[in-house]
Amino acid sequence: MLRFEHVCKRYPDAGDALIDVSFRLARGEMAFLTGRSGAGKSTLLKLIAMMEQCTRGNVMLDGKDITRIGEGRIPYLRRNLGLIFQDYKLLNDRTVFDNVALPLIVSGYSHQDIARRVRAALDKVSLLGKEKKHPLSLSGGEQQRVGIARAIVNKPKMILADEPTGNLDPDLSAEVMHMFEQFMQVGVTVLIATHDIELINRLGHRVLTLEHGRLLAG
Ligand code: ADP
Ligand code: ADP
Numbered sequence: 001m002l003r004f005e006h007v008c009k010r011y012p013d014a015g016d017a018l019i020d021v022s023f024r025l026a027r028g029e030m031a032f033l034t035g036r037s038g039a040g041k042s043t044l045l046k047l048i049a050m051m052e053q054c055t056r057g058n059v060m061l062d063g064k065d066i067t068r069i070g071e072g073r074i075p076y077l078r079r080n081l082g083l084i085f086q087d088y089k090l091l092n093d094r095t096v097f098d099n100v101a102l103p104l105i106v107s108g109y110s111h112q113d114i115a116r117r118v119r120a121a122l123d124k125v126s127l128l129g130k131e132k133k134h135p136l137s138l139s140g141g142e143q144q145r146v147g148i149a150r151a152i153v154n155k156p157k158m159i160l161a162d163e164p165t166g167n168l169d170p171d172l173s174a175e176v177m178h179m180f181e182q183f184m185q186v187g188v189t190v191l192i193a194t195h196d197i198e199l200i201n202r203l204g205h206r207v208l209t210l211e212h213g214r215l216l217a218g
Helices: 041-048 071-078 096-107 111-124 140-152 170-185 197-203
Strands: 002-010 016-025 030-034 056-061 081-085 158-162 189-193 206-211
Touching: 002 041, 016 041, 016 056, 016 206, 030 041, 030 170, 030 197, 041 056, 041 158, 041 189, 081 140, 096 111, 096 140, 111 140, 140 158, 140 170, 158 170, 170 189, 170 197
Parallel strands: 030 189, 030 206, 081 158, 158 189
Antiparallel strands: 002 016, 002 056
């Protein structure tokens, strides 16, 4: 599903953020991406999300080379991805329904399809009945579940999560991870950047470790 081949990333006027990174993730595989602050985790996720381009090497996503694609193709290819953030990035002046519907509106679905898919996504994260609420009236765990519903509403092939449990207590973190495992079981590939070593050890999935931009063996 995902392949990095000798990927290097250098930001202008900065050192190398990623150095000769190669790995593969299979369809339906779930992996953690870890390493200290500044190790290159966000940069690696941004290359997959097509928010940055690598300086050398190749990135393949679902059989397509996304290394040097044109701007025009990016929105189309991004539909295969669900992005989840530590700070949720919800629109606080919109309802839960509107937040989750956003990717579908961008993709041009009909009102009927949008209503059906938003309800299905909210059902998967156990938030049916909260459609009309505003994000700030929800708990942190519920807000992150809205973020997850928004990420899966387009039925993406891959989910990228950047410190998704960074603002959650251990119980809520476990709940969020359980949801990721359920997506994995239906064939979605999941890559989670996190500092949370305890969580990683408890769940026992594959771990990719970055150190100063290099991927450690193992
Ligand atoms: P992490 O997510 O593991 O904390 P990052 O990918 O954010 O690591 O950063 C890796 C390195 O690249 C750091 O040295 C950081 O300062 C640098 N970096 C990240 N983004 C930029 C940028 N837009 N411009 C210049 N340097 C950057
Ligand atoms: P994280 O550790 O979660 O990646 P950071 O505070 O390192 O968060 O980075 C926050 C944002 O700033 C990211 O988008 C990152 O790419 C960018 N960034 C990080 N380092 C630099 C830098 N040296 N120059 C410009 N932008 C940077």
